[in-house]
Amino acid sequence: MNIKWLIGAISVGLFISCENVKEAQTVSNSYPSVFPDYTFTAIPYNIAPLNFEVKGAQEIRADFAGEGVNLLTVTGKHEIRIPKKKWKEMLDKLKDKDLEVTVSVWNSSSPEGVRYKPFTVRVASDAIDEWIAYRLIEPEYEGWNMLGIYQRNLTSFEEKEIATNRADKSKCMNCHSFANYSPQQMIFHVRGEGGGTALWKDGELSKLPLETTGPKKSGTYPMWHPNGRYIVFSSNLTRQSFLSEGEKALEVYDLQSDLILYDTQTKKVLTDKRFMDEAHWETFPAWSADGKSLYYCGALPKNMPIDYQNLHYSLCKVDFDEATGTFGERIDTIYNAERDGGSVSFPRLSPDGRYLLYTKAACATFPIWHKEADLKMLRLSDGEELDVEILNSAETESYHSWSSNGRWILFSSRRLDGRYTRLFIAWMDEKGNIHKPFLLPQSTVEHNVLRTKSYNIPEFIKGEVTLPQKQLNALFFPQK
Numbered sequence: 001m002n003i004k005w006l007i008g009a010i011s012v013g014l015f016i017s018c019e020n021v022k023e024a025q026t027v028s029n030s031y032p033s034v035f036p037d038y039t040f041t042a043i044p045y046n047i048a049p050l051n052f053e054v055k056g057a058q059e060i061r062a063d064f065a066g067e068g069v070n071l072l073t074v075t076g077k078h079e080i081r082i083p084k085k086k087w088k089e090m091l092d093k094l095k096d097k098d099l100e101v102t103v104s105v106w107n108s109s110s111p112e113g114v115r116y117k118p119f120t121v122r123v124a125s126d127a128i129d130e131w132i133a134y135r136l137i138e139p140e141y142e143g144w145n146m147l148g149i150y151q152r153n154l155t156s157f158e159e160k161e162i163a164t165n166r167a168d169k170s171k172c173m174n175c176h177s178f179a180n181y182s183p184q185q186m187i188f189h190v191r192g193e194g195g196g197t198a199l200w201k202d203g204e205l206s207k208l209p210l211e212t213t214g215p216k217k218s219g220t221y222p223m224w225h226p227n228g229r230y231i232v233f234s235s236n237l238t239r240q241s242f243l244s245e246g247e248k249a250l251e252v253y254d255l256q257s258d259l260i261l262y263d264t265q266t267k268k269v270l271t272d273k274r275f276m277d278e279a280h281w282e283t284f285p286a287w288s289a290d291g292k293s294l295y296y297c298g299a300l301p302k303n304m305p306i307d308y309q310n311l312h313y314s315l316c317k318v319d320f321d322e323a324t325g326t327f328g329e330r331i332d333t334i335y336n337a338e339r340d341g342g343s344v345s346f347p348r349l350s351p352d353g354r355y356l357l358y359t360k361a362a363c364a365t366f367p368i369w370h371k372e373a374d375l376k377m378l379r380l381s382d383g384e385e386l387d388v389e390i391l392n393s394a395e396t397e398s399y400h401s402w403s404s405n406g407r408w409i410l411f412s413s414r415r416l417d418g419r420y421t422r423l424f425i426a427w428m429d430e431k432g433n434i435h436k437p438f439l440l441p442q443s444t445v446e447h448n449v450l451r452t453k454s455y456n457i458p459e460f461i462k463g464e465v466t467l468p469q470k471q472l473n474a475l476f477f478p479q480k
Helices: 003-014 084-093 469-476
Strands: 042-044 052-054 059-066 069-076 097-107 110-115 119-124 131-137 148-153 159-164 172-178 185-191 196-201 204-208 220-224 230-242 250-263 268-270 281-287 293-299 314-321 326-335 343-349 355-361 374-379 384-386 397-402 408-413 422-427 454-461
Touching: 042 422, 059 084, 069 084, 131 172, 148 172, 159 172, 172 220, 172 454, 185 220, 196 469, 204 469, 220 281, 230 281, 281 343, 293 343, 314 343, 343 397, 355 397, 374 397, 397 454, 408 454, 422 454
Parallel strands: 042 119, 250 281
Antiparallel strands: 059 069, 059 097, 097 110, 097 119, 131 148, 131 454, 148 159, 172 185, 185 196, 196 204, 220 230, 230 250, 250 268, 281 293, 293 314, 314 326, 343 355, 355 374, 374 384, 397 408, 408 422
């Protein structure tokens, strides 16, 4: 039998007319328990299909309707896999409207079938950037020799490597960043002998030995200035300790941290003595949307790791003059952690400059293993803290980023199992309202639970990154 004919026949069977699909005999007044939980979420019109399952189902039927008209019926055994073309056509028709989903389930306890109460999914006309980038790694970092930076097309399920340490597993890769969401301007670090900072800019790949171009400082947590000329780094001496008591498995912390600035035009490292002072620790830098200010997290040093519970990072701000590459005299404290409690990390400014999103934990530097770590948001016009509890869960929320149009928030969370960080997406509408987040769609539902890797440092990008792999290996992974 011709395999293409067979696949086509099966595909047709997925969305045949309702007259040829059996009907559930019982109507339930409750909503279906679907995984991932896509009920009452808001999605971009250009997102990949939201495939899902119902636990315990032997047969599933899903009817997708808009404005009272059935648009698509999909059936499956254990899960619903929505045809991509039909899905795209349907969402294009429903911009700024609700998609109504009615789920019917058959199993041994309900052999005649149960039709559940329909739920809605809002289809936003705000597009999402087609690509995201992230690092995949074991959550406790014991598998650091099997990691890489990957990219995923959000309009499909396509995932590609950007860079991995497959050629030399003695090296670690981390801290990637992009200039203005550009796939043509990227920076990341390769740790280990012969490593360095990889700079991908305007079609050229180079190695930046930051520790030799200025003060003997390495660079972490890079952030590009909006003009694309400068890159700010924090220079951190990072360690981790495994904990014998309490719920947390480990604590990641710094023994020192400073801020350094790299000028891509002059190829020089610029410093400010205030941010090189051992009496203060600075980390997690982030530029304002207009590039006139630098936000960062600052703390008074503590005896680490013994005193990690008393380490509190505040949110600070300093002006920046891009013409001279210098910082202003005054440093403002936006959130005073020493006074108000908690510890701030990962400040990220919305592209329109109106909002600042950050992570807040009870203490210490990294919220990775802090169950209490939540996302917080400030409105910069008046400093008011906004209600973003819809983004949070009982487990860790940590790294996050904004889409290029400022309408979508991408963040990592451990809410599925408390162990692996996975990616969630939430819509912020034009009125500033944040809607229920949804799990990154996958081609199969089991992919969400069987992939035993954590997603770290998720970033939006406007296109596909195409690093010259041969040159990358020659610079950082030469054959011994």
